[in-house]
Amino acid sequence: MATANRPCVGGGHVCGIDVSMEVIGGKWKVLILWALHEHPRRRFGELRRLVPGITEKVLASHLREMEADGIVDRVAYDEVPPRVEYGLTKDGMRLNVALEPLAAWGRERSQSA
Amino acid sequence: MATANRPCVGGGHVCGIDVSMEVIGGKWKVLILWALHEHPRRRFGELRRLVPGITEKVLASHLREMEADGIVDRVAYDEVPPRVEYGLTKDGMRLNVALEPLAAWGRERSQSA
DNA sequence: CTGTATCCTTGGGGATACTG
DNA sequence: CAGTATCCCCAAGGATACAG
Numbered sequence: 336m337a338t339a340n341r342p343c344v345g346g347g348h349v350c351g352i353d354v355s356m357e358v359i360g361g362k363w364k365v366l367i368l369w370a371l372h373e374h375p376r377r378r379f380g381e382l383r384r385l386v387p388g389i390t391e392k393v394l395a396s397h398l399r400e401m402e403a404d405g406i407v408d409r410v411a412y413d414e415v416p417p418r419v420e421y422g423l424t425k426d427g428m429r430l431n432v433a434l435e436p437l438a439a440w441g442r443e444r445s446q447s448a
Numbered sequence: 449m450a451t452a453n454r455p456c457v458g459g460g461h462v463c464g465i466d467v468s469m470e471v472i473g474g475k476w477k478v479l480i481l482w483a484l485h486e487h488p489r490r491r492f493g494e495l496r497r498l499v500p501g502i503t504e505k506v507l508a509s510h511l512r513e514m515e516a517d518g519i520v521d522r523v524a525y526d527e528v529p530p531r532v533e534y535g536l537t538k539d540g541m542r543l544n545v546a547l548e549p550l551a552a553w554g555r556e557r558s559q560s561a
Numbered sequence: 562c563t564g565t566a567t568c569c570t571t572g573g574g575g576a577t578a579c580t581g
Numbered sequence: 582c583a584g585t586a587t588c589c590c591c592a593a594g595g596a597t598a599c600a601g
Binding site: 491504505507524528530531532 | 582583585
Binding site: 562563564565566567568569570571572573574575576577578579580581 | 588
């Protein structure tokens, strides 16, 4: 999980924001998080439609990274045709909650713009 | 200020997180925000030291973007040698507050790791 | 349907030198 | 001190084709 090479210290304690930024740093990750929050347990194809503009390759790689980071879990059903469902882990849900104030800030900002 | 070309809608309302992500998207921006939060009204050179690893060019361009986004304000004193101070605007402070839960999430995560 | 495999492009950021 | 000006690089993403 590639530790940050930036100290990000102040007054002797770590700020922690850099850790979070690495996890949500991918171009579409917060959007995937948001989609999974509003539409729990979504399939690959549905996710692709829920995040317009993303390509299959990027969606797949982002999902794998998010899985490795423990914020998304993947359940593959052994069927034909294949079926896979993605959902948020507990930690992913907590991340989403932690993201809410930031989202609110963005919403206020686009309103007053 | 380059509007996102991503809809980021769900259930009919905009999520807003994409707006925020554009503002804090630069590689070092959250660190600059954090530094300015812990050390208000800092000079260019001080900031450079407070954010170890950043180059002058990138610090300057990030500061300019953050200024354009209205989260940082720049005060130049007409002296010799030149002296410039950077600080957070009201909106920048609110952004920092909105970032705190995310920072907490990151802190918890590095602890349990 | 759920993905890989390839190939290619772009721009954000790094290194360095220079200036008012 | 507080920045520009250049040049360069590379990894994150995009487009497209193919596979189990």
